[in-house]
Amino acid sequence: MSPTLTSETPSRIAFAIRRCRQIVPEPLKRGAPLPLRELRVWLTDDLCPVIEDYVGRPRFQKFACWPLQALTEGAETPDRQLIVAVDGTIVAMAKTLSELSTDPAAREQLDKQNLRKGLAVEELVEIGANSCRRLGIRSEQVNVLQVGLNQVSEIAGRPWKDLVCATDYFEPEQEWNDSDDGHSVQRAELIVSANPELHAIGNFVVRGLLQRIDSICAPLEMVRGWCLTALAGMPKNWAERRQRIESQWDELQQQVARLRAGCVTGSDNHLRESCIILTQVYAAFHPAPDMAWLGLPDAVIREGANVLRVRLQQFDSAEMIERIAAAVVDLAQLYKDCDVDLSARDEAIAGGGLVIDVGQVNVFWEGLLVGEDLKGRPWDLLVALARKAKLRAQVEERDLQLDDGRSDSFMPTNRNRLKLALPAGLDQLIVRGNIPRSYRLKLEPQRIHIIERKL
Secondary structure, three states: OOOOOOOOOOHHHHHHHHHHHHHOOOOOOOOOOOOHHHHHHHHHHHHHHHHHHHHOOHHHHHHHHHHHHHOOOOOOOHHHHHHHHHHHHHHHHHHHHHHHHOOHHHHHHHHOOOOEEEEEEEEEEEEOOOOEEEEEEEEEEEEHHHHHHHHHHHHHOOOOOOOOOHHHOOOOOOOEEEOOOOOEEEOOOOOHHHOHHHOOOOOHHHHHHHHHHHHHHHHHHHHHHHHHHHHHOOOHHHHHHHHHHHHHHHHHHHHHHHHHHHHHOOHHHHHHHHHHHHHHHHHHHOOOOOOHHHOOOHHHHHHHHHHHHHHHHHOOHHHHHHHHHHHHHHHOOOOOOOOHHHHHHHHHHHOOOEEEEOOOOEEEEOOEEEOOOOOHHHHHHHHHHHHHHHOOOOEOHHHHOOOOOOOOOHHHHHHHHHHHHOOHHHHOOEEEOOOOOOEEEOOOHHHEEEEOOOO
8 A cells, every 4th residue: 555645646535545544554464454444434434535526527437437348248349359359269279179189090199198187076165255265175086188178178169158247347257067966066266265366356357357268278278288299199191280279379378468468457457447446445335326327237236335345344355455545546647647628527527517528529418428419500509508608698699600691490490409419407408598599508607617629
């Protein structure tokens, strides 16, 4: 929890960090008892108001929603295209290995490796908040070759729905395997307390994606090694198959490396991580969080918030608090390299009034982008209404610089077109003026924000 506070750090953020350090002095030690009651008060009373100032801003939401909007099925992004490519290469690799293992000559060479060993076939484990404790284990001799080939054969059939799971946002969605006796067995690789790769809090969508890829690739890598050893004892005319295995594996490794770098490294990903952490805190500890903008089902948000509250009490809270504190400091970096007007615009949008971004030709009302089809004269009319409302005045034909030859229906026609483009709540605030063919916007000037230049 050692990020540096500067004179430019917003006062509320600086206050939240100082309070955290007063409650939990540095350095935090793993497993050390923490004043959890005071930390809950800090999260609820000191940190959530800070997050509330940002959570409605488009830039914050862009970073917090990134894995849901850029990685999930249907996203038209380079990151999603790379995930689809990884998915396809995994299946192609598995099919190549499976086809080779069914060839009698290749299977004979595979069997010569005598791949049998003693393995744990049954294990009773107690998964606690901070650790896993083995209670019992049963081992027996296992045909590892056949186990590996069975796994690869299953992978070739692509049993997963998607490598990305949007409902991982607050907690990796647990996955299950069917056992031989008809029961379902929980897979261990997505249990947070058993996998430090997942972290105690943060971007579980990305880490769940990478964890799934790693768990799928592990048996592929193992069987690939056996197949290459088998092919080394085959005639030279089998060289093409060896080359195919090697080239597919190289392609998969390169794709996964690019995906990992694109989803984990770089300043944008650091901000995404921090905004996601603070969104999770806001959902879990704010008394009445507004989470509609996230786009996830209410049940997923409620369950995720409950999980995070419990994790603070039971999990390794030191790591969780460290990551939250670092995320708070990162919040001050959200607009560091941006135009000052962008910060002001986003703050205005979060305030819920009318924000007209003239440079981008965008309109925001009650925190949402509206009037996306607005252009031409209806757009000019709306901008004029907003500017005049700042002066508590009405818009007349002359304000739109109309010539005398303009039809008397011009203002009513464009008023009706504007009506079709705006949400009802905003449209109802546009009323007739006190002279013919004039209109005014009944909105307090302090609730109107006009960004004049392009950001």
